[in-house]
Amino acid sequence: MQQKFWLMKSEPSTFSIDHLAALPHQTEHWEGVRNYQARNFMRDEMKVGDEAFFYHSNCDTPGIVGIVTIVKSAYPDHFALKKSSPYYDPKSTTENPRWYMVDVKLKQKFDTVISLRTLKENTALAKMPLVQKGNRLSILPVTANEWRTILKMLKK
């Protein structure tokens, strides 16, 4: 099975890489994806062993802060069934779950953020939807080339 690469966004005020790092097994379910395209990526294409950049959005310095490994492939997001959850969706049912989540485990937390600004300056990454205007998808595929390019930016 070919390993794939991803980018997963989270608002650090809700769930940051430090939250993940503080957990006993540094493993957590990635709940709350409520966008069909993002869900489809998770449900249909994400496999155990895939790796993803952890991205902080909607914060002072938006950017990539580390790497997680997918340790469990998609299963129903039960937060959608829980009325008290901010992720509750009355249209999702146990028999017919509308939303899915995966489990991620922290692989590496970067010493510094690779900021969105820096990513935008790298012409090799110009095709990434992330750096393009108006992109709002919270789960994005990353090509192997883009993955390598971004990792190289760490060493500078």
Next chain:
DNA sequence: GCCAACGTTGGC
């Protein structure tokens, strides 16, 4: 806090 871009909803 502002607002552009986008996705979803619902009336018709």
Next chain:
DNA sequence: GCCAACGTTGGC
């Protein structure tokens, strides 16, 4: 099935 209205995302 169209599309206006609305809600959300997320950079700045």
